[in-house]
Amino acid sequence: MSKISESKYKNFKADREKFPKMENGKPVIDLDSHKFTKIWQGPQHPGVTGNMSMEITLNGDEIVDAKTHVGYLHRGFEKLLERRKYIQGFTIVCRICVPEPDTNEYCYSAAVEELSGIEIPEKAKWIRTLNLEMSRIASFLMWIGGQAGSLGMGIIGQWTVSMRDFWLDLFEEISGGRIYHMYIIPGGVRKDLPKGFKDRARNLVTKTRKLLSDVERTFFNNSIIKSRLKGLGIITPEMVDEYGIVGPNARGSGKEYDVRQNTPYLKYNELDLNMLTATGGDAYTRAELRYQEMHQSLDLITQILDKIPEDGDIQAKIPNVINWKIPAGQTYIKAESTRGEHGFYVVSDGSKFPRRVFNRGASYTHAISVLEKLAVNTSISDLAGLMVSLHTCPPEIER
Amino acid sequence: MSLKDILSPFGVWKRAAQKPWTIKKPTKDRPGAENYRGFHKNDFEKCIGCGTCEDICQNAAIDLMPVDKVDTDMGDSGLRPLLDYGRCCWCALCVDVCPTGSLTMSNEYTWISDEAEDFRFIPGADETKWQNESRGYKRSENMQLIDYDRVEMSELEPENRDKTFIEIVKGYNKEQAMKEAERCLECGICVAQCPAHMDIPEYIAAIREDDIENAFRILYETNPLPEICGRICTHNCETACALHNNGESIAIRWLKRYIADQIPPEKYKEVLGTKHLADPKINKKVAIIGAGPAGLSAAYYLAILGYEIKIFEALPNAGGMTRYGIPKYRLPYDQIDKDINYIKSLGVKVQFNTRIGEDISLEKLHNDYDAVFAGTGLHLSRSTNIPGSDNKRVYFATNLLREVTLGNEIDVAEKIVVVGGGNVAMDITRTLARLQNKKYGKVQITATSLETEDIMPADREEVVEAREEKAIIDPGWGPKEVEIENGKIKGLHVVKCTSVFDDEGRFNPKFDKNQKKYFEADMVVEAIGQGMDLSYLSEEIKTGLKFGPRGRIQVNEKFQSDLKWLFVGGDIIQGPDVISGIANGHIAAKGINKYLL
Structure with missing residues (x-):
């Protein structure tokens, strides 16, 4: 793995001492002065991740103020879950994040299992771990296409998104679905791995590594990318705790926090993985860190494939799901998604239906408060790149 | 910034010479994976129209509908699921909960029609191009979302019951009853099957809610003898139970007994208002x-x-x-x-x-x-009317059972043969076995019937328990003659019964006279059916x-x-x-x- 370059904290050079005038930490914006332009980026905009929008105030092409607007994608998942039996939940939670549904499935199922005191079989744990890592690589492959595309380099997206499709083929094999796998259910998983799956997965790991070397050559060893991303959207170590930043965004600023290692779940404590951190804090550092995490995921997948037991149950005995009541209680289950800590807080009142299901997605912090802060003083042309570098996923914000 | 960073990105061109992963005009469709969750299929032979799929569908994409080809029958509602693909999310939860395994999915994922109504269809009834496709999502054998295993009923051990008339079945306790009640799918197929149409899913639901008084009121809406029915009902409901297709049906009878047992007699009027x-x-x-x-x-x-x-x-x-x-x-x-x-x-x-x-x-x-x-x-009891059946030690089962209840002593021989394969035959066999055990310290009783074991009308557990009590059940024989010597019974001659009913389902037994058997006995009991006594109807009334x-x-x-x-x-x-x-x-x-x- 290449060593992460340490970029200096290099901000966009704009003299904000005199203009615009600041009051209580907010710029005073008088649109009638004709010195500002207010525009909306999104919700329909190729440079926006998913359906959200930025209300930005420009002075020339410099952003002086930014505000995130969400609500375009609200489907009321949390509320819907309160009217669903526990078993029906897995068909809904996966929709909270399209590129990486499995983390939702896992957290929800694990929460239900914890509340009802069910221990899932060993094999199911291994398969779940595999599934989560596969979903991480699939999500990262989509992200890197977006990161390059947001800077005008469409070719990376064409490569990686088609590679992602090969991963979706594997998902299709085990779960029967490509996008919404609906595979991890309370009690275990729905299907055993099909015959020959491990070999196909190993081949795909090799194929992906080969593609990633091409990506490294064209995306990371690229003077334009470097000049665009280095120094963009710097997250300082102080901001990490202040804003509650997690995942690669936090680790890119030196924070050693990875749920898989800090509080290992499933089989992560039986796997060999290192905490990957960097100290640059800018978009390029984050991109490089994610690139390394992709390799890490591929490495973990190889490890898991070697360790999955051939025999064993895939599902614990659960009561009749139609009348499944779960003892009153509450729990919070978290897992490391590609965007950072992803969690489900589930409250049961002892009935057939959850009293409350709350989903904590990393994007809530990243796309609302952090993005608003980082966008100021950047150029409008960098906003899309900045947004992707935070790897935001709007459905997580508006569950 | 290095020269490498300027030249390296041009490496993208090398892929221009490589074979592309995707092509513009595919010449053949890519089939879905073996497990693909495509369009639904339903095997009408297996489907019983229980509606569990409808119940579990969180999108309300399934409705149960009457279908031309299917009639309502024992354990079959006659309805079949109609899928609305405007609502379906292809989660396959319906497939996973289907108690019969009839509902599956194909791996087909393309379907083009300009008629929106086409996408509301009944798999299995409407012609589809994937109906014979073997690939597609099915429930894994090792994955179960419904509980097929009945909560075991504790019973007296054979050695503790073979001399006494103490009740064998001990009944469920609260925990067991609630666990058993949890297994119910609430499909209601049992309600249609019960001659009294008892509201079984409702009273089972009341057990789950631990609202026994309400459950008791539900029982009395259709059945004023719950203690009796909770013990000896023929439980057609359990035969019809949706879970019976792949596992053990709900112990409906024992649950009914559990409800009735919980209410003390002095509270009946208060509870029932x-x-x-x-x-x-x-x-x-x-x-x-x-x-x-x-x-x-x-x-x-x-x-x-x-x-x-x-x-x-x-x-x-x-x-x-x-x-x-x-x-x-x-x-x-x-x-x-x-x-x-x-x-x-x-x-x-x-x-x-x-x-x-x-x-x-x-x-x-x-x-x-x-x-x-x-x-x-x-x-009135029916007799076999075979030679020797007029002997005084050839008894009718119902008469003996009545005498036992009345507290009168009955004739118990050392070796007994019972003719009959129904529950009455089992009742008299097991009663006499107990009396033999008391009197002689051993059991020497054989029950024989025309029907072979698989079609014996007696409940399965009766046969099993009779054997546990050391009675011999030897089915598949037709009685031919009671051998009598000096007015005393020596035994019963039987011949092999090859079939009981003819092709039209009428009682018309056929025998193979070459296969014979002889049961030694001092006493014969006939339990081959009863008749009615309408002598109270005068000629004028008739x-x-x-x-x-x-x-x-x-x-x-x-x-x-x-x-x-x-x-x-x-x-x-x-x-x-x-x-x-x-x-x-x-x-x-x-x-x-x-x-x-």
Whole structure:
């Protein structure tokens, strides 16, 4: 793995001492002065991740103020879950994040299992771990296409998104679905791995590594990318705790926090993985860190494939799901998604239906408060790149 | 910034020479994976229309609909799921919960039609291009979302019960009952199957809610003999249960017993809200002949309507065949009394030791009462009429069972053969086995029937338990002759029975005379069926009635005979079983009410 370059904290050079005038930490914006332009980026905009929008105030092409607007994608998942039996939940939670549904499935199922005191079989744990890592690589492959595309380099997206499709083929094999796998259910998983799956997965790991070397050559060893991303959207170590930043965004600023290692779940404590951190804090550092995490995921997948037991149950005995009541209680289950800590807080009142299901997605912090802060003083042309570098996923914000 | 960073990105061009992963115009469709969750398929042969798929679908994409090719049948609602692909999210939860495994998915994922209505379709009924596709999502064998295993019922061990008449089945405790109740899919197939149409899913739901009083009220809506039915009902509901297709059906009978056992007799009136019913409020009288299940059921429902009821019973106690035909170890007499005492407490009068036709004539009842309900049951036994069957030590099972209940000592030989394969045969076999054990310290009793073991009409558990009690069950033989020497029975000759019913399903046994067997015995008991005794009908009354097949009195759907004042029900009309009698009694009570109002 290449060593992460340490970029200096290099901000966009704009003299904000005199203009615009600041009051209580907010710029005073008088649109009638004709010195500002207010525009909306999104919700329909190729440079926006998913359906959200930025209300930005420009002075020339410099952003002086930014505000995130969400609500375009609200489907009321949390509320819907309160009217669903526990078993029906897995068909809904996966929709909270399209590129990486499995983390939702896992957290929800694990929460239900914890509340009802069910221990899932060993094999199911291994398969779940595999599934989560596969979903991480699939999500990262989509992200890197977006990161390059947001800077005008469409070719990376064409490569990686088609590679992602090969991963979706594997998902299709085990779960029967490509996008919404609906595979991890309370009690275990729905299907055993099909015959020959491990070999196909190993081949795909090799194929992906080969593609990633091409990506490294064209995306990371690229003077334009470097000049665009280095120094963009710097997250300082102080901001990490202040804003509650997690995942690669936090680790890119030196924070050693990875749920898989800090509080290992499933089989992560039986796997060999290192905490990957960097100290640059800018978009390029984050991109490089994610690139390394992709390799890490591929490495973990190889490890898991070697360790999955051939025999064993895939599902614990659960009561009749139609009348499944779960003892009153509450729990919070978290897992490391590609965007950072992803969690489900589930409250049961002892009935057939959850009293409350709350989903904590990393994007809530990243796309609302952090993005608003980082966008100021950047150029409008960098906003899309900045947004992707935070790897935001709007459905997580508006569950 | 290095020179490498400027040159390296041009590496993208090398891929221009590589074979692309995707092509513009695919020449053939890529099939979905082996497990793909594509369009639905439904195997009509397996589907029972239980609607569990409809219940679990969180998108309300499934509706159960009547289908041309399918009729309502035993354990089949006759409905089939209709899928609405405007709502379906292809989660396949319907496939995973399907208790019969009929619902599956194909791996087909393209379907083009300009008619929106096409996408609401009934898989299995409508022609589809994927209906014969073997690939696609199916429930994994090792993945279960419904519980197919019944909560085990604790019973007396064979060594502790083979000399006594203590009740064998101990009943569920609260925890066991709630666990068993949890398994219910609430499909309601059982309700249609139950002759009394008891609201089974509702009372099971009440057990889950631990609302036993409500459950008890639900029982009494359709069945005033829950202690009796909770022990010895023929439980057609369990045969129809959706879980029966792939696992063990819900223990509906034991759950009913659990409910009834929880309510002490002194709380009956309070729970059922019948405290005000002490005095009849309608000034009309109904006479009931026979205090069996049908008569008691009619009496109960008429009593709560406010009629003055009097039951005439030939024997010294109430319960009919449930008391005089079923041994105590299956149905203890105090439990029968619990049900009956409550009915009596509603003002129902019972006159025992009074045989209509002998002690009082039916005509007199007609004169004294506004309506009469006759549920006289099947108390005459049929004989094999084989040579030697006129010996004094050839007995009828029902007569022996009645004597045991009456407390009289009966003849118990050292070696006994029982002829018959129904529950009565098992009852007498097991009763005599106990008596033999007491008297001789060992069991030497053999039960033989025409039917082979797989088609024996007796309940499976009866056969198993009889064997546990060391009785020999040797089915598949037809009795030929009782061998008698000096007036004493030596044994029973039998020949192999090759088939019991003919192609049209009529009773027409065929024998293979070359295969013979001989059972040594000092005593033979016949338990091959019962007949009715309608001697209480005078010639004059008979002329006013119509008789149907097998000499049964013809009645309308309210069990009213051609003599408008005479209602008939129970085993002499339908069955024979307790629950049909209860159902008849209930309907007849409504009929009598309509007739008298």
